[in-house]
Amino acid sequence: MSERTRALLVWPVAGFFVVIAFGVGVIAEAAFGGRTEVSDAALSAEATDAEDNAATVELGDLFIKPSEISLEPGDASLTVRNNGKTQHDFTVTGLTGTKLLDPGAEETIALTGLDPGTYDFICSVPGHADGGMKGVITVAEGGGTEGTSAGGEVDHSAHATMSPQEMLEADAARTALFPAETKGTGGKLLQPRIEADGTKVFELTADEIKWEIEPGVFKEGMAYNGQIPGPTINADLGDKVKIELKNELDHEPTVLHLHGMILPNDMDGVPALTQDAILPGDSFTYEFTVRNTGSNMYHSHFMADTQVPKGLLGAFVVADPKDPKVDLDTTMVLNDGPLGFTINGKSFPATAPIVVSEGDLVRIRYMNEGLQIHPMHLHGIPQKVVAKDGHVLDHPYMADTVMVAPGERYDVLVRASEVGAWALHCHILTHAEGAEGMFGMVTAMVVE
DSSP states (O other): OOHHHHHHHTSOOTTOOOOOOTTHHHHHHHHHOSOOOOOHHHHOOOOOBTTBOEEEEEEETTEEESSEEEEOSEEEEEEEEEOSSSOBOOEETTTEEOOOBOTTOEEEEEEEEEOSEEEEEEOOSTTTTTTTOEEEEEEOTTOOSOOOOTTSOOOOGGGOOOOHHHHHHHHHHHHTTOSOOOSOOOOOBOOOEEOTTOOEEEEEEEEEEEEEEETTEEEEEEEETTBSSOOBEEEETTOEEEEEEEEOOSSOOBOOEEETOOOOGGGSOOBTTTBOOBOTTOEEEEEEEOOOOEEEEEEOOSSHHHHTTTTOEEEEEEEOTTSOOOSEEEEEEEEOSTTOSEETTBOBTSSOOEEEOTTOEEEEEEEEOSSSOEEEEESSSOEEEEEETTEEEEEEEEESEEEEOTTOEEEEEEEOOSOEEEEEEESSGGGTEETTEEOBSEEEEEEO
């Protein structure tokens, strides 16, 4: 990467978002609606006496109730239940926390020898604390009463110890890490084995791994061929294809669904409907002739609400002879859930920039494998939307923000007409920026 590129990448990008938050609450409600409520009595953080220094905590999708907890000094316990629709944890900063809890799961943690003072708690899934999943425990003699404000929010003004200059410097220091190096790269091109009749054979193995999403942050994931997203499969119209899937997961069956592909019904990868799920240690071969072009995907369709967000996903791209010639063709797989908010399996500052020369024509294939909507916004240069869900649009249109719902794919063309480092991010801002600066679904297009 040139010195000019490096200089561009460390430009002060702090505060680059113009906050247009109207509608975010509606999107969040649509994404997370229907949660199970817990009564106010069940949420009470009151410790009944010195021998019962305890509280009950509810985790929901982008909230923790109560958000302030009061306890007596000494030994205490917290019973934490996840009533959300995705995985969360509860971490008392510097002390202890729960494991990653599945929806409906519950865990009690012990807090031993608590000294008087305040202790912050969060959900440590990237982006969730910035989305509202945080609070404070106050330990004091005579504690044991719920301390949530009338509006249900926590007043953190007493904890804001950084000066404006310190905030600026901390934010700039985080941005300067971009693009940070991490172990593992997802979406590598998968080379097929060619059989005598020309059939292309792609081999995939599903397994559990630990995946580094940003420097020093490792998450429990599931992967095809040890990478998240799984390797990119490229094919041409008319190809005969076999995908041999081996299940090496420890305890879970799995299947493979080729999302957007026109297939024989028995190759559609839906357990019990079109095939038996593949048990651990077993394999299944998907065979078909490629009948449609465009940006398509593959992913698990067994316990898909957890297996896909954990990483069992990938891109399946079929070239169209009529596709325009571009200088760079790149895929951005969007995901959210246990791995946090990620682009191609990484969270800022470990996301990869798109580096091009002035005048280049770039094709970006957005693929949303997550559970939430992600409006992808490119600063400074318009995007020309030319295809949706693998189908070329009769009437392409220009946009600076492209709304990509779960399961959708959008192809855009970008003419790199403006020199600079241009932010590219999800415009649900709790997926991209928080108190510590940018994180999650942020990268940059660098035009040299």
